[in-house]
Amino acid sequence: MAAPAILSSASPSDVEQTCSAFGLTTVEFGELRQRADAAKATAYCPYSNFHVGAVLLTRAGAYISGANVENASYPVTTCAERVAFGKAITEGHRGFKAVAVATDISPPASPCGMCRQCIREFCDLTTPIIMFDKDGNYSVMRLEVLLPLSFGPESLGVPSAA
Numbered sequence: 553m554a555a556p557a558i559l560s561s562a563s564p565s566d567v568e569q570t571c572s573a574f575g576l577t578t579v580e581f582g583e584l585r586q587r588a589d590a591a592k593a594t595a596y597c598p599y600s601n602f603h604v605g606a607v608l609l610t611r612a613g614a615y616i617s618g619a620n621v622e623n624a625s626y627p628v629t630t631c632a633e634r635v636a637f638g639k640a641i642t643e644g645h646r647g648f649k650a651v652a653v654a655t656d657i658s659p660p661a662s663p664c665g666m667c668r669q670c671i672r673e674f675c676d677l678t679t680p681i682i683m684f685d686k687d688g689n690y691s692v693m694r695l696e697v698l699l700p701l702s703f704g705p706e707s708l709g710v711p712s713a714a
């Protein structure tokens with residue numbers, strides 16, 4: 553997981569700037585941070601002990617959380633982001649406004665390649681991905697920056713679910 557380039561502080565002025573640049577309210581941003589942090593505690597990660605929390609915010613205002621779920625057969629592990637999307641999609645949610653991920657390291661971790669592709673299935677390329685570090689500081693990048701030249705449903709003639 554590569555360290556994202558620009559780290560913003562948890563200060564109100566950084567958060568306000570981020571929110572106006574990415575179309576979020578400061579309340580939504582605060583909820584994303586708090587819920588991503590809380591989701592970390594629900595991780596099942598006895599092998600790596602690396603807790604990851606993910607939260608999705610829908611345009612309808614719903615928050616869906618997930619955390620990583622590991623397995624003794626390591627590749628069976630599911631990342632936090634894909635747990636959150638699996639929950640959201642099967643509960644009928646569509647139209648995601650932001651994705652947040654929290655870990656206990658600094659600089660913050662960014663979603664793995666498989667998760668970026670999963671996000672690509674359900675989100676517009678402009679969707680912000682907010683990556684929180686152990687102190688609540690963060691980096692934020694649009695999906696198209698994290699996954700350039702991406703392959704998606706349109707390439708197979710299927711309308712985007714985003």
Ligand code: THU
Pocket residue numbers: 553597600602604619620621622629630631632633662663664667
């Ligand atoms: N992990 C995630 O949950 N999300 C990612 O984007 C990368 C990695 C989890 C998988 C595994 O449980 C632990 O972090 C260490 O790789």
